[in-house]
Amino acid sequence: MTRLASILFVAASFVACSKSESKKSDSHAPGVAARTAPTKGKGQSFGAGVKLTTPTPIAAIIAEPKKFAGQTVRVEGMVTDVCEMRGCWFEMAGEKPGEKLRFKVTDGEMVFPVDSKGKHAVAEGVVAVKDLTLDDTKAMAVEEAKEKGQDCDPDKITEPKTVVRLDGTGAIFD
Amino acid sequence: MRHRNWRRWFRAFHRDIGYTAVALILAYGISGIAVNHIEDWNPNYKFERRDVAIGALSGSLSEMEGQVVERLRLDRGAVRGHFQETETTLRVFLDEGQEAVVDIHTGRGTLKTLSTRTGLFEVNSLHLNNLKGVWTYVADVFAFALIVLALTGMTMMKGDRGLFGRGKYFVAAGLAIPIGFIVYMYS
Numbered sequence: 002m003t004r005l006a007s008i009l010f011v012a013a014s015f016v017a018c019s020k021s022e023s024k025k026s027d028s029h030a031p032g033v034a035a036r037t038a039p040t041k042g043k044g045q046s047f048g049a050g051v052k053l054t055t056p057t058p059i060a061a062i063i064a065e066p067k068k069f070a071g072q073t074v075r076v077e078g079m080v081t082d083v084c085e086m087r088g089c090w091f092e093m094a095g096e097k098p099g100e101k102l103r104f105k106v107t108d109g110e111m112v113f114p115v116d117s118k119g120k121h122a123v124a125e126g127v128v129a130v131k132d133l134t135l136d137d138t139k140a141m142a143v144e145e146a147k148e149k150g151q152d153c154d155p156d157k158i159t160e161p162k163t164v165v166r167l168d169g170t171g172a173i174f175d
Numbered sequence: 176m177r178h179r180n181w182r183r184w185f186r187a188f189h190r191d192i193g194y195t196a197v198a199l200i201l202a203y204g205i206s207g208i209a210v211n212h213i214e215d216w217n218p219n220y221k222f223e224r225r226d227v228a229i230g231a232l233s234g235s236l237s238e239m240e241g242q243v244v245e246r247l248r249l250d251r252g253a254v255r256g257h258f259q260e261t262e263t264t265l266r267v268f269l270d271e272g273q274e275a276v277v278d279i280h281t282g283r284g285t286l287k288t289l290s291t292r293t294g295l296f297e298v299n300s301l302h303l304n305n306l307k308g309v310w311t312y313v314a315d316v317f318a319f320a321l322i323v324l325a326l327t328g329m330t331m332m333k334g335d336r337g338l339f340g341r342g343k344y345f346v347a348a349g350l351a352i353p354i355g356f357i358v359y360m361y362s
Contacts, residue, residue, distance in 0.1 A: 034256050081258050086214070098262070115220050115289060116270075116271050119254075
């Protein structure tokens with residue numbers, strides 16, 4: 002009887018698991034071309050997903066970050082970089098060459114797969130703007146270079162930088 | 176008599192839950208060690224970088240993307256897109272995290288590939304609940320099973336070797352370690 006009860010308990014404890022998928026097609030802007038289609042809410046979802054329906058151009062946020070500071074926005078673009086250590090951030094291409102916006106989450110809150118580069122992302126979060134000191138700018142450049150396996154000479158950095166990023170609440174990758 | 180009965184039940188639970196949970200305990204333990212050192216390595220992926228020199232690129236960005244794919248003999252069907260990082264740098268993204276970064280003028284650059292760490296990638300996905308969905312509930316049940324194992328484990332022995340014998344000192348030592356670190360964290 003004792004044995005039967007414990008077998009029933011452990012048997013009831015273990016079940017199966019599920020996973021989401023992705024797919025392809027075509028889109029957009031000079032300097033950027035992705036074969037993945039803008040998502041319609043399907044694909045691989047992270048965090049709270051995306052609730053806003055109207056996208057804000059990344060170019061607009063980068064051009065006037067302080068105008069958007071503190072606002073919750075939806076942005077769309079191709080994933081160009083992902084944090085290689087923890088998967089705690091990814092960068093999306095803007096509409097112009099070289100234009101990128103970082104989507105950052107608290108470590109472990111969402112984990113973005115490192116093999117996501119080139120996928121189309123839709124993301125939602127709060128625009129955060131921070132004016133760094135020169136020392137912080139150098140430290141950040143060194144840290145970023147380390148993450149990307151690149152060299153960086155902080156002495157070549159002479160101007161402090163303003164960091165614009167999205168404190169992410171949710172994202173969907175197609 | 177009654178006293179003996181609950182101990183028998185607890186032993187039976189401890190034994191059979193232990194057998195069932197052993198696979199996940201090992202998986203979570205191995206993954207725990209792996210992700211603990213995330214500052215030093217990526218526990219899920221291996222990254223490889225190879226220098227390439229494919230000659231100067233010309234034409235539109237799409238044409239340049241085609242030249243990169245052709246000259247590096249990459250799978251055209253695996254191309255996800257491209258991004259002009261700087262005036263002279265073109266990045267071409269392919270499936271499975273493959274990426275070519277090429278200087279448009281010199282044709283020099285790198286081909287990056289990544290591959291999953293077999294075994295670790297899978298156990299980390301379970302441990303970190305990357306699967307979400309139903310796995311969340313499986314993990315909850317597993318966590319509950321660990322609580323049952325811990326509580327029933329303390330009742331396995333009685334007398335000098337039991338919880339109220341030397342067992343209490345081991346429990347106190349096990350408690351003191353995390354409490355010590357928590358005190359340190361707030362000090």
